[in-house]
Amino acid sequence: MSDLRPITALGAALPRLASFGALEIRENGGLALASLVLRRGTVEPTPFGLTLPGPGRCVAGQGVAAVWTGLDQWMIEAEGRAELDFAAELKQLAPGCSVTEQTDGWVAFEIVSRAGSRPLNALLSKLVNVDLADFGPGRATRTGLEHMTCFVIRRGDAHIAVLGARSSAGSLWHALETAAKRLEER
Amino acid sequence: MLIPHPLLGPRDAQEFTYLGDARLIDRPDSSAPDAEAAFCDYVFLRDNPAGVHRELWFHEQGDRSWLVVTRDTVTHEVLGAELARNVPLSRTRCGK
Numbered sequence: 209m210s211d212l213r214p215i216t217a218l219g220a221a222l223p224r225l226a227s228f229g230a231l232e233i234r235e236n237g238g239l240a241l242a243s244l245v246l247r248r249g250t251v252e253p254t255p256f257g258l259t260l261p262g263p264g265r266c267v268a269g270q271g272v273a274a275v276w277t278g279l280d281q282w283m284i285e286a287e288g289r290a291e292l293d294f295a296a297e298l299k300q301l302a303p304g305c306s307v308t309e310q311t312d313g314w315v316a317f318e319i320v321s322r323a324g325s326r327p328l329n330a331l332l333s334k335l336v337n338v339d340l341a342d343f344g345p346g347r348a349t350r351t352g353l354e355h356m357t358c359f360v361i362r363r364g365d366a367h368i369a370v371l372g373a374r375s376s377a378g379s380l381w382h383a384l385e386t387a388a389k390r391l392e393e394r
Numbered sequence: 395m396l397i398p399h400p401l402l403g404p405r406d407a408q409e410f411t412y413l414g415d416a417r418l419i420d421r422p423d424s425s426a427p428d429a430e431a432a433f434c435d436y437v438f439l440r441d442n443p444a445g446v447h448r449e450l451w452f453h454e455q456g457d458r459s460w461l462v463v464t465r466d467t468v469t470h471e472v473l474g475a476e477l478a479r480n481v482p483l484s485r486t487r488c489g490k
Contacts, residue, residue, distance in 0.1 A: 263401040263457070278457040279401070279477075337406040349402065352409055352455040 217315035217377035224381065228388035230323035231331060235381075236369070239285055240294035241310035246280040250304040255284060266348035266361050275348045275361055283310065283359065283371075315377035317384060321366040327391065328368055334387045336360055354383045397451065397463055398475050409455040415440055416448035416462045419481060444468050450478060 216237045218224050223235035244260075246252060252260055256272045260282050266275040273285045286294050295309035321328040329340050336351050338360060343349075348361040356379060359371040372380040395407035422432035445468055451461045460478035465471070 264403075276457075278459060279479075337408070339403070342403075350456050350458075357455045 217374045218381060226385065228385070229392035230321050230327045231388050231391070232320050232322070233384055233388060234318045234320070236316040236318050238288040238290045239311070239316045240289035240292065241314055242284050242295040242298045243277065243308045243310050244282045244284050244298065244302055245306040247304060247306060253302040253305060255298055255301040264349055265346055267346070268363065275359060277350065277359070313374055314371050315374045315380065317370045317380065319368050319370065319384070325365045328366060330391055331387055332360070332368070334391070335383065353380070356380055395470060395472065397461070397472060399453065399456070399461065400475060400477055401459070402457060405453070405456060409453060410451045411454045413450040413452060416450050416481070418450060419478065446473065
């Protein structure tokens with residue numbers, strides 16, 4: 209057998225972590241993702257007890273969360289289950305729906321502020337075209353970040369997650385790092 | 395330019411890509427006897443009005459929905475937007 213070693217989206221053995229002033233950016237290598245799409249005539253499921261959110265919103269449960277991604281479609285997240293077959297588990301809980309494994313297509317960066325929402329909002333306002341007056345906890349949207357398509361999820365007042373294409377993980381990290389550094393230098 | 399997305403509210407036009415005249419929804423019937431002429435018109439003939447125009451826009455960096463946006467091509471004023479899936483189709487679409 210070959211000696212294969214798993215690497216993260218950024219190509220390292222361990223997820224990357226960096227701090228810039230009050231902001232901490234952490235690569236979340238353990239986040240499992242699967243998309244859930246309703247088929248015509250199917251009943252909306254409540255996987256893991258989650259009430260699927262409406263447009264522009266997200267909900268969180270015990271180690272799982274759901275993000276609205278389009279009409280009748282959601283991204284379901286599960287913390288620390290990237291190594292497991294999460295899509296198969298979700299499929300069991302959503303009979304009649306289309307479920308697709310997404311974990312390997314994305315990279316997730318968790319950005320946490322140690323000084324409340326202000327540094328986080330400053331970072332977001334540099335990076336994404338989102339109306340921050342209406343982007344409190346429970347909001348999530350897909351938008352462009354330096355021409356890369358990303359999900360921005362407001363997990364809490366001082367916590368956001370940015371999900372981007374795994375193939376451009378390095379560019380996305382660079383964009384977040386550069387903006388966070390400039391805020392730190394100010 | 396902001397596009398008033400019917401589900402997500404005002405969104406930057408940079409998140410969208412533009413396709414063209416909303417009449418592209420009305421694809422001719424490929425089994426009709428005059429299909430060749432109808433498709434010729436469908437593919438090559440477009441009105442290019444100076445004024446109010448209904449257009450198809452794709453929310454690519456967003457929820458990936460197709461919208462029918464009503465826009466004034468002279469002033470760039472956006473007069474409204476609706477989900478393309480809700481636009482009633484007056485003609486039969488092939489394959490549907």
